[in-house]
Amino acid sequence: MNRKALIFAMTALSLCAAAAFGADVSRMKREIAQADYHLKEFENEVARQRGGQKMVWRSKQDALMRVQALMQNYPDDPEVQKLFARARVALMKSKGEYTEVDPSWTVYKANEENLRKIIAAAGQKAWDDLIAQHKADLLEKAFPTPDSAEVGLADLNGKYVLLDEVQYPAHQFYGATSEYVAEGKPSQGYWFIDIAKRQWLGPYEAVKRYRRNVDSSLADVTKWKLLGRITGLAAEIPEAGENKVGSLQFGWVVTPVALMVPDHVTVWYDENGEATGTYAGEDQVAAIKDGWYTVKEIPADVTPERLMEIFMTAIKEKNFELYRACIDPERRKTDVAEDLVRYHWDLHQERFHNEYVHATFGKARISVIKGFDEGNSLENFFLDQKQQDTLKKIEGQKVEEAVVESRALTETGKQLGSPVEHRLVRRGGGRWYVVDYAPRF
Numbered sequence: 001m002n003r004k005a006l007i008f009a010m011t012a013l014s015l016c017a018a019a020a021f022g023a024d025v026s027r028m029k030r031e032i033a034q035a036d037y038h039l040k041e042f043e044n045e046v047a048r049q050r051g052g053q054k055m056v057w058r059s060k061q062d063a064l065m066r067v068q069a070l071m072q073n074y075p076d077d078p079e080v081q082k083l084f085a086r087a088r089v090a091l092m093k094s095k096g097e098y099t100e101v102d103p104s105w106t107v108y109k110a111n112e113e114n115l116r117k118i119i120a121a122a123g124q125k126a127w128d129d130l131i132a133q134h135k136a137d138l139l140e141k142a143f144p145t146p147d148s149a150e151v152g153l154a155d156l157n158g159k160y161v162l163l164d165e166v167q168y169p170a171h172q173f174y175g176a177t178s179e180y181v182a183e184g185k186p187s188q189g190y191w192f193i194d195i196a197k198r199q200w201l202g203p204y205e206a207v208k209r210y211r212r213n214v215d216s217s218l219a220d221v222t223k224w225k226l227l228g229r230i231t232g233l234a235a236e237i238p239e240a241g242e243n244k245v246g247s248l249q250f251g252w253v254v255t256p257v258a259l260m261v262p263d264h265v266t267v268w269y270d271e272n273g274e275a276t277g278t279y280a281g282e283d284q285v286a287a288i289k290d291g292w293y294t295v296k297e298i299p300a301d302v303t304p305e306r307l308m309e310i311f312m313t314a315i316k317e318k319n320f321e322l323y324r325a326c327i328d329p330e331r332r333k334t335d336v337a338e339d340l341v342r343y344h345w346d347l348h349q350e351r352f353h354n355e356y357v358h359a360t361f362g363k364a365r366i367s368v369i370k371g372f373d374e375g376n377s378l379e380n381f382f383l384d385q386k387q388q389d390t391l392k393k394i395e396g397q398k399v400e401e402a403v404v405e406s407r408a409l410t411e412t413g414k415q416l417g418s419p420v421e422h423r424l425v426r427r428g429g430g431r432w433y434v435v436d437y438a439p440r441f
Contacts, residue, residue: 028070032079035066039083043090051097051407052418060094063087097407097415105358106411108316111292116215116264118288122281123266130227130258130268134160145189148233148250156230161254163191166224175236182238182251190251192234193226200256202277203267210265210279212346213289213318216353219346221261228254293317298325300431304364304402304424307432312359312406312441315348323348328425328433344438351440356408356416359441364402364424371398400426401435408441 041059067087070080131138138160139146146156163183171182172195184190194200211218232253237244258268267279295313302310307326314322323345324332332341371392405419423436 028074031070032083035070035083038063038066039087039090046090046093050418051415053094053096057094064091099409099413101413112215115288119214119265119281120263123260123279126280127260127266134227138162143184143188145184145191145252153233159230161191161228161230163226166193166226167222168224170222173238173240175234177234177236180236186249190238190249191254192236192251193228193254193256198276199269202269202275203256203259205275206267206277206279207259207265213285213320215264216349218261218264219350221264225260225262226256227258228256231255289318293319295322302432304404304432305361307424307434308361308404308406308422311434316352320345326434327437328435331435331437356441357411358409359406362405364404366400366402369399369401371395397428402432406441
């Protein structure tokens with residue numbers, strides 16, 4: 001090959017190499033730009049959660065996969081390394097904010113557990129006493145049930161039965177003769193526990209009081225023990241719903257005497273009691289709880305932030321009256337409103353039992369929503385004192401609103417979900433009250 005041909009060949013090779021290099025650089029820049037776009041989408045999504053975690057992140061997978069590919073193909077490129085660093089930060093933030101756990105946050109759980117043990121021990125003793133009291137008239141076994149073709153109601157008059165696995169509300173049904181909980185099956189016979197009368201309703205209300213005031217974990221219980229008196233015989237189709245497809249079954253009607261949730265509580269019918277039902281140890285609860293309350297009243301000059309802290313503390317320490325005192329009186333003026341207050345109390349109890357153990361609160365944003373606003377410096381710049389005094393008279397009582405954000409924290413110190421806003425109100429310069437008592441923390 002002559003010299004000219006050699007130079008030509010070398011030049012051609014150089015041009016091809018340059019073109020290939022240029023193509024690689026162009027592709028890398030394009031891939032970096034695409035990864036940067038998807039990463040920004042993921043970062044913005046994380047920022048909108050404000051420390052909370054989501055089940056599904058719309059941009060996460062694309063962003064991480066693109067940055068991963070860049071790091072594998074161009075690990076030494078400075079732009080790629082910056083993307084990798086940003087992706088690491090965004091990924092960690094997407095797992096939720098964390099904070100150091102203060103041991104005082106979970107004291108309420110230990111208090112609740114200790115109280116549960118006290119009431120459970122009292123309940124076990126009461127249950128044993130009740131069984132002993134009726135032992136002479138107690139059927140030896142619940143199943144198979146006495147055969148109604150051979151045994152009449154007169155033969156069972158004054159007899160009692162002990163049922164160990166009453167599944168309520170799973171086996172509840174509306175029958176032709178009453179509302180029942182059925183226990184049994186065709187091959188063994190049925191017991192129909194009558195739950196339409198005070199003998200059930202009184203004890204069941206006592207169970208709800210126990211759950212509300214003592215032990216949030218009772219919500220997880222689905223099986224009960226029941227001591228009942230045999231009071232009748234009924235023919236029913238023991239199925240829930242109106243469209244019953246099974247066959248008619250004979251079952252012995254049982255009137256409840258006492259209910260027991262093992263390791264929790266024993267309740268019984270009390271015909272002379274105001275509530276017609278009570279639980280063992282109920283008379284001890286108020287005194288025990290009073291000893292662990294860390295807050296017992298609300299200062300007249302309480303700030304919105306501090307009121308939300310007291311509101312949370314009342315829930316954690318099961319101080320229902322303090323919880324109720326935090327809530328705007330306008331939100332609890334009727335019986336229906338009071339029922340809602342109790343309903344959401346139960347929900348708060350379950351959340352602090354199952355989901356989170358504490359919450360922190362941000363600085364309140366306060367605004368005047370009705371009446372004259374002395375703090376509106378812009379408007380008041382244009383008004384003299386006489387005009388301001390006139391507006392105070394004609395606009396009536398001043399009503400202020402505060403918005404406080406809460407961040408719920410789990411037992412490990414992890415923030416659960418995004419911050420939640422709570423509204424509070426103050427009328428005529430009086431005390432602050434919680435308006436939005438229903439939202440979770």
